[in-house]
Amino acid sequence: MNNERVYKMKISSIYPLYIQKAERKGRTKAEVDTIIQWLIGYDKQGLQSQINREAEFASRKSKTHHERT
Numbered sequence: 001m002n003n004e005r006v007y008k009m010k011i012s013s014i015y016p017l018y019i020q021k022a023e024r025k026g027r028t029k030a031e032v033d034t035i036i037q038w039l040i041g042y043d044k045q046g047l048q049s050q051i052n053r054e055a056e057f058a059s060r061k062s063k064t065h066h067e068r069t
Contacts, residue, residue, distance in 0.1 A: 012051045 015036070022032045037047055 008056055010054050010056055011047075012054045015051055 018032050018036070019029050022028070033044065033047065037043060040047075040050075042050060
């Protein structure tokens with residue numbers, strides 16, 4: 001599977017969509033944050049920093065949680 005298209009997406013453009021979908025399903029922003037932080041390996045400040053600088057998913061420097069374990 002070619003994930004190149006996904007990795008070029010900006011976190012800042014996808015993040016609000018995740019929040020909207022989660023809230024439609026009765027979930028919270030905090031739950032989405034927890035999952036995203038686990039998946040891409042950022043803490044709360046790191047995630048917000050990536051959103052603010054409009055980083056792409058591929059630009060993350062650390063390994064994801066599931067790659068570390």
